[in-house]
Amino acid sequence: MSFEAFLGNATAKEQLSAFVAEGRFPHAILLEGPVGCGKKTLAKQLAMAAICEGSLLSEDKPCGTCAHCIKSTAGAHPDIQIVTDPQDKKTYRVDAIREMREKALMVPNEADKRVMLLFDAQNLNPSSQNALLRILEDPPTHLLFILTCENRSQLLSTIQSRVITISLSGVSAAEAIPYLKEQFPDISEEELTAALTMFDGCIGQVLETMKEGELSKVQELIVKGADALVKPEEIHLLRWTAELEKEKDFIDGVLNGLRLVIRDALTLGAGGQTQLSSAKEQAKKLSRQYTGKQLMAAMEAIEYLQVARSRNMNLTLFLTLLCGKLRSSLGA
Numbered sequence: 001m002s003f004e005a006f007l008g009n010a011t012a013k014e015q016l017s018a019f020v021a022e023g024r025f026p027h028a029i030l031l032e033g034p035v036g037c038g039k040k041t042l043a044k045q046l047a048m049a050a051i052c053e054g055s056l057l058s059e060d061k062p063c064g065t066c067a068h069c070i071k072s073t074a075g076a077h078p079d080i081q082i083v084t085d086p087q088d089k090k091t092y093r094v095d096a097i098r099e100m101r102e103k104a105l106m107v108p109n110e111a112d113k114r115v116m117l118l119f120d121a122q123n124l125n126p127s128s129q130n131a132l133l134r135i136l137e138d139p140p141t142h143l144l145f146i147l148t149c150e151n152r153s154q155l156l157s158t159i160q161s162r163v164i165t166i167s168l169s170g171v172s173a174a175e176a177i178p179y180l181k182e183q184f185p186d187i188s189e190e191e192l193t194a195a196l197t198m199f200d201g202c203i204g205q206v207l208e209t210m211k212e213g214e215l216s217k218v219q220e221l222i223v224k225g226a227d228a229l230v231k232p233e234e235i236h237l238l239r240w241t242a243e244l245e246k247e248k249d250f251i252d253g254v255l256n257g258l259r260l261v262i263r264d265a266l267t268l269g270a271g272g273q274t275q276l277s278s279a280k281e282q283a284k285k286l287s288r289q290y291t292g293k294q295l296m297a298a299m300e301a302i303e304y305l306q307v308a309r310s311r312n313m314n315l316t317l318f319l320t321l322l323c324g325k326l327r328s329s330l331g332a
Helices: 010-022 039-051 067-073 094-105 126-137 173-183 189-198 203-211 215-230 234-246 248-269 280-289 292-310 315-329
Strands: 028-032 080-082 114-118 143-149 164-167
Touching: 010 028, 010 039, 010 164, 028 039, 039 067, 039 080, 039 114, 039 143, 094 114, 094 126, 094 143, 173 189, 173 203, 189 203, 189 215, 189 248, 203 215, 203 248, 215 234, 215 248, 215 280, 234 248, 234 315, 248 280, 248 292, 292 315
Parallel strands: 028 143, 028 164, 080 114, 114 143
Antiparallel strands: none
16 A cells, blocks of 8 residues: 555655555554644545455555445444544543453454554553553454544553554655645645644645635734734833733744744844745844844744643643743743
């Protein structure tokens, strides 16, 4: 299986293709990567390939035409199950994991394998993770677990040691822009490139933002954040974070965009001209107001904040941390 329909991530696709080619899967695979990088899409493709029986050639799996593939595509295959918790949309309760564990022990109905898909594993609390660990420690031979999360550090070390982790990242503009142009033929390549850069190549985030017509809102929040950094009074940062709290779905894109603004400010301060951000005037102001050392500290602060976001930090605590880190990094 070559996963040609899945853009980018050549190394990850090579690793997964090897599992399909050999017909030997580890009992648990963890796909980690930022929001919108395609973890769930790839997990479903891998699940289908694992049970496909329509082709003797591994590179042709999933064939899309055998009975298993047809049922998988329709979301109706009895041996591919997506773990959910109908009583809690934000976390997985331990009872839901125990119920999943019982189903996982059952022999497959039609295929050679039973595949359990557990998305957003960062939403497992410690008790739920320990319940999952029990079956990961001694899984039945017919079982394949495919988990997804933003960062493996969100899981207990005992879970991490019992899965094969495959890391995913954003897609380059060369690969992504032709696809995005097909989806949004009326939007200029320049605007699509700006959106892709803003979201570090995570096509899922770009698609969602463009479809919802929210790109301008993200850009506005980036400009306001940069303006708040230019102004010395703390109140401006506080007002900005209050807006972020209302628009929490855009925080990742805003952080990426603000990082680009600071990167532009560093470039301008060093005598360069290339600018990647959507807040060129703010970048100029930052380059005049702060030293290269201060701007580098601000860049490191944003990278620290992005890691904090990947660890599913409480929103209120995160926004408080954001204010403190950015302000202290600039020496104010």
